Amino acid sequence: MVTEAESGKAVGKLSNLQSLIELPSGIYNVTFGNAVWKSVEIRPGETTVLTPGVLAVQNAALPGHKVLDAETGVEVGTVSALQNSITVLPSTFSVTFGNALWKDIEVKLGERKLLNPGILSVLGADIRGYPIKDETGAVIASVSATQSSAPLPPGKYTIEIGAQNVPFDLAAGQKVEIKLN
Numbered sequence: 001m002v003t004e005a006e007s008g009k010a011v012g013k014l015s016n017l018q019s020l021i022e023l024p025s026g027i028y029n030v031t032f033g034n035a036v037w038k039s040v041e042i043r044p045g046e047t048t049v050l051t052p053g054v055l056a057v058q059n060a061a062l063p064g065h066k067v068l069d070a071e072t073g074v075e076v077g078t079v080s081a082l083q084n085s086i087t088v089l090p091s092t093f094s095v096t097f098g099n100a101l102w103k104d105i106e107v108k109l110g111e112r113k114l115l116n117p118g119i120l121s122v123l124g125a126d127i128r129g130y131p132i133k134d135e136t137g138a139v140i141a142s143v144s145a146t147q148s149s150a151p152l153p154p155g156k157y158t159i160e161i162g163a164q165n166v167p168f169d170l171a172a173g174q175k176v177e178i179k180l181n
Contacts, residue, residue: 098141
């Protein structure tokens with residue numbers, strides 16, 4: 001949405017289908033998701049080009065991942081298996097993976113940043129599921145018969161299978177598979 005900066009009046013909408021609008025000279029605000037690019041100056045006879053960034057998650061989970069402003073923790077949007085990217089203003093972000101955070105993701109002007117989480121898959125998982133814990137022992141995700149895989153940021157984890165804590169490491173893009181029975 002494009003609005004006049006002073007009045008807040010909507011004057012146009014930008015999208016994938018309409019990436020150009022003509023405006024009279026003035027100062028405008030442009031909204032991308034929950035973020036606002038403020039004080040965009042439009043001058044007579046000139047074209048002003050905004051080049052926001054894009055943050056995408058490969059193998060995003062169906063329930064989604066919150067994209068948070070790294071400084072404030074405020075949610076700026078969500079990515080999921082249905083829509084795995086979001087347009088963002090240049091900044092630094094964190095992305096949730098269950099209760100885990102992938103931190104310090106810098107997206108620059110015009111950049112497309114692709115996160116490629118590791119994937120843990122458990123074949124033959126029980127319907128009751130198995131908790132996945134981070135290095136501090138906090139439960140950050142789980143896998144079960146109904147959701148047998150979990151995308152996670154690179155790191156060291158354990159999965160609790162019965163009375164056993166099975167440690168595993170995940171690198172970006174790595175797939176770890178555990179077969180039960």
